Amino acid sequence: MSTLLRVEHVSKHYTLSGGLLGAERRLDALSDITLSVEAGETLAIVGESGCGKTTLGRCIIQAQPVSDGRVTYHPLGGADVELTALNKRQLKPWRQDIRMIFQDPMSSLNPNMRVFDIVAEPLRIHKIAKGKALEDKVISTLAKVGIPAEAVGRYPHAFSGGQRQRIGIARALVLDPKLVIADEAVSALDVSIQAQVLNLLEDLKREFGLTYIFISHDLGVVNYIADRVVVMYLGHVVENAPTEMLFERPRHPYSEMLLEALPIADPLRRKGRSTELRGEIPYLGNRPKGCPFHTRCKYAEDRCRAEKPVLRPIAGTAQEAACHFAETLTLKGAYEDNPPQVASAALAGAGGLPGPAGQ
Structure with a gap:
């Protein structure tokens, strides 16, 4: 595989007003993020709410400008493009290649627009098709996600949650992108509909040769769909690993904590193990010194409170971790309580793609 996208030392901060008497404060939403996305893979970005994963997705597509660092797109067969160096007009053609759900x-979805116009809008903005060609493209794209042609004149409120998400997927795919960023694309759906949408995303990936960045807080979903996982905490990447390796043996205590919270088929198998997430995420405007996770880490030592660890490769593995003791800690994975097939089988067994009238 070749690298399709490279994020290098990206930071994003906001300046907050302190009110009438308070001084302005800087809030660091992202801190020195470096990662790459390989063509054809599904890279998951996971973490608790507030960890910065959605902000990172928006910075990648330049919906929000980065404060530092750069994002470079490597189109297959073309010259590299530094997205962070482009203005809005220069970015426009590249937004055909990188889309967001x-x-x-x-x-x-605009409640005042028909489904046809919602999906056709990107084609019109980029002046790719008009007339009969535009109509055919919209209807064929909607058909691929399970929305029938007779429904294109309806408004979003007339559809179920799962169908609306399919419309959002169609809007992202209508420009034939190379990279799709799915931001919590199934979190608002119930479990059976989640399975249908995930299966749809997998089918579309195979059909169109897509690459995904899948942003989620649900590790069960991530285990089903992702090839590789980036774990974020407090605006930092704390671990980067192939999915199976992460679930089998995490290298960062925060990853272990997330895996301990996964639901399992037989809770008695977890008897004696703590599944409670320790403490709360610190306020971004008042980050702890040293390791950002040390205030919640049961393995923390004095070094963790004084020295911030860097993200580094773990010898003999395909994993990276930002922990001083990543090589020496023996952390528990999800497979000790759950066979590796459980999450995937549960989701896959919830149902395949429905017919055009399905949810």
């Missing part, structure tokens, strides 16, 4: 399908 948003978390809430109801709020991301």
Whole structure:
């Protein structure tokens, strides 16, 4: 595989007003993020709410400008493009290649537009098709995600949550992108509909040769769909690993904590193990010194409170971790309580793609 996208030392901060008497404060939403996305893979970005994963997705597509660092797109067969160096006009053609599926399908779809116009809008903006060619492209794209031609004149409120998410997927795919960023694309759906949408995303990936960045807080979903996982905490990448390796033996205590919280088929198998997430995420405007996770880590030592660890490769593995003791800690994975097939089988068994009238 070749690298399709490279994020290098990206940081994003906001300046907050302190009110009438307070001084302005800087809030660091992202801190020195470096990662790459390989063509054809599904890279998952996971972490608790507030860890910066959605901000990172928006910075990648330049919906929000980065404060530092750069994002470079490597189109197959073309010259590298530094997206962070482009203005809005220069970015426009590259937004055909990199598209985003948003978390809430109801709020991301214009309630005053018909489904046909919602999906046709990107084609019109980029002046790719018009007339009969535009109509055919919209209807064929909607058909691929399970929305029948007779429904294209309806408005978003007439569809179920799962159908609205399919419309959002069609809007992202209508420009034939190379990279799709799915931001919590199934979190607003119930479990059976999640399975249908995930299976749809997998089918579309194979059919169109897509690459995904899948942003999620649900490790069960990530285990099903992702090839590789980036774990974020407090605006930092704390671990980067192939999915199976992460679930079998995490290298960062935060990853272990997330895996301990996974639901399992037989809770008695977890008897004696703590599944409670320790403490709360610190306020971004008042980050702890040293390792950002030390305030919640049961393995923390004095070095962790004084010295911030860097993300580095772990010898003999395909994993990276930002922990001083990544090589020496023996952390527990998900497979000790759950066979590796459980999450995937549960989701896959919930149902395949429905017919055109399905949810």
